[in-house]
Amino acid sequence: MIRKHITSLTMFMALACLASCIDDKGNYTYIPSEDMLPISISVPEIGEDDDFIRAVKGEELHLTANVSGLDGSDKYSFLWYAFPNNTNATTDERIELARSQNLDLPSVMLRAGEWLLCFKVTDNELGIFKENQYRMTVSSSSFSRGWYIMKAKDGYSDVDYFPANYPAEGVEPTRDIIALSGYTLAGNPVDLAWQENNYCHPVTDEYGTTSIELLEAWHFLSDRDALVLQGGGDMTLLKDYDEQFYTAPASRNPQAFLFIDTSNHQILIDGGNLYGVVGTAFKYVGTMTPRSIGKYTLKPSDHTYYPAVIPYTSSSDVLLYDTKTKGFYRYLPNSSSSNVSTLASFQLNGEFIEPSNLNSDIIKYSRSLNSSPQVYILTHELSNDKYRLIKMVYAWGSKSIPFDAYNEVPAGSLLLQCDYMATPGSGDLVYFNHGNEIYYYRDAPGLDEREFKLFDVPTDEQITHMQCNSGNGGNYLIIMTSKGNEWKCYFHLIPNVGQPEVNTTPDMTLTGEGVASRLMYKAW
Incomplete structure (x- = not known):
């Protein structure tokens, strides 16, 4: 208590x-x-x-x-x-x-x-x-509940904010909140995250006494830069790219990011290398619990990681894929050594699987937007030229084996030609595009038919991102497109959780300038 x-x-x-x-x-x-x-x-x-x-x-x-x-x-x-x-x-x-x-x-x-x-x-x-x-x-009430759309515009990344009650009468979006705060983020979007509390920030008063404030913070990352801004009306800069590292990488190439809000861990892949910030401990009046001002620490290894950080269990451990050794590894930021370790072999549906020695390339990766995300990964086995669809479900507790499914994809499947996949919060299926046509793929072996067309995206628009959201913000298949200098974000309701059917007419459409490719819903 x-x-x-x-x-x-x-x-x-x-x-x-x-x-x-x-x-x-x-x-x-x-x-x-x-x-x-x-x-x-x-x-x-x-x-x-x-x-x-x-x-x-x-x-x-x-x-x-x-x-x-x-x-x-x-x-x-x-x-x-x-x-x-x-x-x-x-x-x-x-x-x-x-x-x-x-x-x-x-x-x-x-x-x-x-x-x-x-x-x-x-x-x-x-x-x-x-x-x-x-x-x-x-x-802060300035940028509160609602959708945050990250887009590229004129060589920089920025974010448009749409309040939760948009488009109610009198409710307007706030455009370019990074530029509005007086900062720039060069490059294309990689990720954004909201840290609701316990971002440790040192403050030194006029007498030279340093205290640590616990703040709310925004994390914005592009493929060339990264910013941490304080939550609030003025969006004060807390750390620029270099200040977030004990030793800043020469690559300056953020590729994947995961913020774990239950532990305040930050996990980053930059230039194929792994960096981590171990979350800070709570401090209550009358206790001696220390607070640390965490910065990214390089986790030295011979691995070169695929740009994805996969949430694994509620212990804050994650999975990573090494593009050199062609296998999955587990990173445990809560352990004393915080090392990256191999995964044990296991059997699934009678098949012997070595997850740390798959000898496969990742073709597509997709994760749902929710507190207990589901992941689908499309892989190509190099030894036999087969394609596999790996399913991973986040576990609230321990997990005996990493894969929940490891099924072969038929050679003629349209899924193999997709540009984007979108994984729902639950269910044995994945959405994907074939040009401007939207399909879903049933991940169940033995079916005569696995692929079903849902609807078409306007042919004069180019799809730039697909993702599914569940929980806060609604249960949606979300499709981002661009046309000229305009982006659109279509929200197609998934009425029955775990089922593939969606409303073919968007329940909500957001628009703006630039090319949108990332988004998040902020519940508070």
Whole structure:
């Protein structure tokens, strides 16, 4: 439990009345604090298990404090306050929010970042109090819930933001949020990610004292550059490309990126090499847990990695594919050595498989956008000229074998000619394009028919990316296209999870300037 129960007994006179003195040696009878102030506090909106709440700057915040054990008199007072959850926080930084039992804020005015929210009940007659603390993340309201489309434009990458309620009346997108913040990101899009909390950033005051603030942060990566910007209206630069590394690579070529929000790990492939940032530990007032200001560390090896970081299990380990040895390897950032290791051989459907010695080339890779992603990988076996479709499902817990399916793709399949695949959040199927025609492929051996056409994309538009989303943001097959200097993003609803059918008419279409090829949905 994160909650801290803090009871202060400031009752010198009360103890004097209760004490029995023997030979003036100060023998006292101490009464447990629970007996002096026998109350309990709960806040239904926060819950008993996580003791964590999110608030959005500029929006309302309403919390109900249930206090049991009060005797009904007016001798009790209440206080809500907050102070920054950083290493050098002092009581001078306390911000009073309300002097009432319930908290009703018409507008959250705290800066975006990590806070401790405190609720205090005081017995004014005895001079004692009981206080509960909760971890609170305040998010900026400038760029909040909605779709973020990353595109290339005039040699640079940038992002267009579409609020979650777009295209409601009066709701407009915000264009080029990186340039709007005063920065540039040269090159073509690679990835973008939102770090909701616990980005450790050092701040030195006028006296030379350095503290570490926990911030929300954006990670933007192109094939030539990378930026970390603070979440908020001004999008302040936290680290440029070189500042994100202990030793910056000469390649300056980000190829794949994965941010694991449950552990705050960052995993990067740059120039075929693996770099990692081990996530930072939480720090709560009254504890000695350190915070580290993580930077990318090179994981030396003889491997050259395919540009994909594959989420594997909830232990934050990932899989990587070496294009030289032609096999999968496992990277465990939580281990003491943080090494890359081989995967054990296994049997699947009667076939013996050596995942770290597949002797195959990866043709196409696709991962779904959701918290427990599913992956499909199309490979070409060099020894026998066969094509295989590998299915990997993220595991909440341990996983005995890495592949969930390893099926041969028929030689005449249109899937082998695709430019893009899109893996749904669940189901034994993958979507793909054949020119401007959209199909799905049933990943099930023994079927007479496996490929089925769904619809056509306008012939004067070029497909630039395909991906599926599930969970937050909706269950969609998403297709990005370009025509001239305009991009379009079509959202086709998948009405039944795990089934291939989609609405052939887009349920939503987003547009902008440039060539779009990456996207994400921000839920907070």
